[in-house]
Amino acid sequence: MxxxxxxxxxxxxxxxxxxxxxxxxxxxxxxxxxxxxxxxxxxxxxxxxxxxxxxxxxxxxxxxxxxxxxxxxxxxxxxxxxxxxxxxxxxxxxxxxxxxxxxxxxxxxxxxxxxxxxxxxxxxxxxxxxxxxxxxxxxxxxxxxxxxxxxxxxxxxxxxxxxxxxxxxxxxxxxxxAPGVALDGERGPGQSDVLEVLCVARLAPQKDLACLCEAARIVEERYPGALRVRIAGEGPERQNLSSRITAEKLPIKLLGRVEDPRALMREADVVVQTSLWEGQPVALQEAISEGAAVIATDAGGTRWVTGEEIPLAAPGEAREIAEQLIAVLPPVPGSRARLEQMREASRRRAEQLPxxxxxxxxxxxxxxxxxxxxxx
CATH class of the missing domain: 3.40.50.2000 (Glycogen Phosphorylase B;)
Known part of the structure; x- marks a missing residue:
């Protein structure tokens, strides 16, 4: 044996x-x-x-x-x-x-x-x-x-x-x-007046959630009330993040540890990752497998997950993340078409995932x- x-x-x-x-x-x-x-x-x-x-x-x-x-x-x-x-x-x-x-x-x-x-x-x-x-x-x-x-x-x-x-x-x-990946092909363009954003990440410095906070602040400043962000995960940065969210009145909610993040991915318009470094992020594989629109940073092995189908932002560039979010906000002309293009990119990439x-x-x-x- x-x-x-x-x-x-x-x-x-x-x-x-x-x-x-x-x-x-x-x-x-x-x-x-x-x-x-x-x-x-x-x-x-x-x-x-x-x-x-x-x-x-x-x-x-x-x-x-x-x-x-x-x-x-x-x-x-x-x-x-x-x-x-x-x-x-x-x-x-x-x-x-x-x-x-x-x-x-x-x-x-x-x-x-x-x-x-x-x-x-x-x-x-x-x-x-x-x-x-x-x-x-x-x-x-x-x-x-x-x-x-x-x-x-x-x-x-x-x-x-x-x-x-x-x-x-x-x-x-x-x-x-990603364990048990299975593409849900029934996703459609968002119908809400608010862009629903999900981030699945440990609340740790490597994930650079401060960058996500800054991106959300930029979006909120230009398009008040057009964005809602949920972060699923726990970690040592919870208190710092919570304090900043409260102090700056950011449209972000900390969900804590979530047993089935893929259920949240099906509800979200966009899945975001702002890490400074990653191996091959399983959460992104799950999001891509669900046909979700993805915004992520070109960190570590992330490109091995997204391939060339999904454009990536530079790590630490909150303004670049913010501009990508703004492009798919419901009030912005052409946002639904852009969101569907991003979902189609994920569907194509899903067929190539290991x-x-x-x-x-x-x-x-x-x-x-x-x-x-x-x-x-």
Missing amino acids: RRVILVRPRAEGGLLAHVREEALLLARAGVRVVDAGEEALVSKATCNASASGIHHRPLAIASGASPRQAWGARRALREIVREEVEGADGELLTVHAHGARAGAIAALALTPKLRARVRLVTTLHNRMPRSGFAALIGRALFTLASRKSALILAVSPDLAVAARARGARRVEGAVIP TEDDLLAQLESALFPDTRDEER
């Missing part, structure tokens, strides 16, 4: 959803999946036939963990690997780490003896910190993961370039499909290659 150990840090959102999808796909394909993470990917309450092949082993890899905690994670992972190697009956075992920190700890966990029987693949999900002590540690972990992995899967072009610069032997773009089958094909190639064709 083929075996994979999925090593993941403490995470939520897109990374966690992607690893869960990978685990379920591999389990359905008959692979023994060891889920090495702090909490189980799939709860016993929701366990089904597919999930029965997923075996959770506790492993804590926290962001900003101390060297002592990291060394403890290395020791715990080494024990997990040894047990799986013993059960592999001579077959090659694959460790698939998600994130530079997990990849580095996995590299440290593999002794020379284990490395002869274990293949390490690392998916890079986030860029390195830019400044301070965290940047020094981050670069070291990124370099170690890049150099010691047989294959790097990068979720954005800049991460692929960085991995090669840090000594990665092989680098490929990671396939990140699927679960594409992800499974990449996993088969990345995790279970013919090792005779590779240099270990």
Whole structure:
């Protein structure tokens, strides 16, 4: 039986959803999946036939963990690997780490003896910190993961370039499909006198929701009452955003965490993303799959999601975002036609988005290659 150990840090959102999808796909394909993470990917309450092949082993890899905690994670992972190697009956075992920190700890966990029987693949999900002590540690972990992995899967072009610069032997773009995408072709032009805008994002600096606030302020100043913005998500920036929304009387509502953002996407006229950096944003894939009009920034791997069908704004350019919103406001002549053109662009792009089958094909190639064709 083929075996994979999925090593993941403490995470939520897109990374966690992607690893869960990978685990379920591999389990359905008959692979023994060891889920090495702090909490189980799939709860016993929701366990089904597919999930029965997923075996959770506790492993804590926290962001900003101390060297002592990291060394403890290395020791715990080494024990997990040894047990799986013993059960592999001579077959090659694959460790698939998600994130530079997990990849580095996995590299440290593999002794020379284990490395002869274990293949390490690392998916890079986030860029390195830019400044301070965290940047020094981050670069070291990124370099170690890049150099010691047989294959790097990068979720954005800049991460692929960085991995090669840090000594990665092989680098490929990671396939990140949105779970269960299904185009709703019944959408039509908005009929309201107000443009309904949705943003699905963690309330964190990387998402640059201050840019969205500024864009909304510009629109409201020129077309009072023509715009309503809802933001679905939670995070450390909630208080700052709430204070600004109140102080500036912005037409923005914070919804908090939402279980089914796609239902909101079907109600919205436009889905907006103003991030400074993204991997391959699942929320945008979902919006495109719903045939929603999309306004987004050209950040990280966003272009890998939108393709050339959907024009992107420069990160941090609130005025550019505002002008794109103004172009589709109900009071503006030709706005309905422009909105329908944007929706049609999303429908065309939706047909090109990666699927679960594409992800499974990449996993088969990345995790279970013919090792005779590779240099270990």
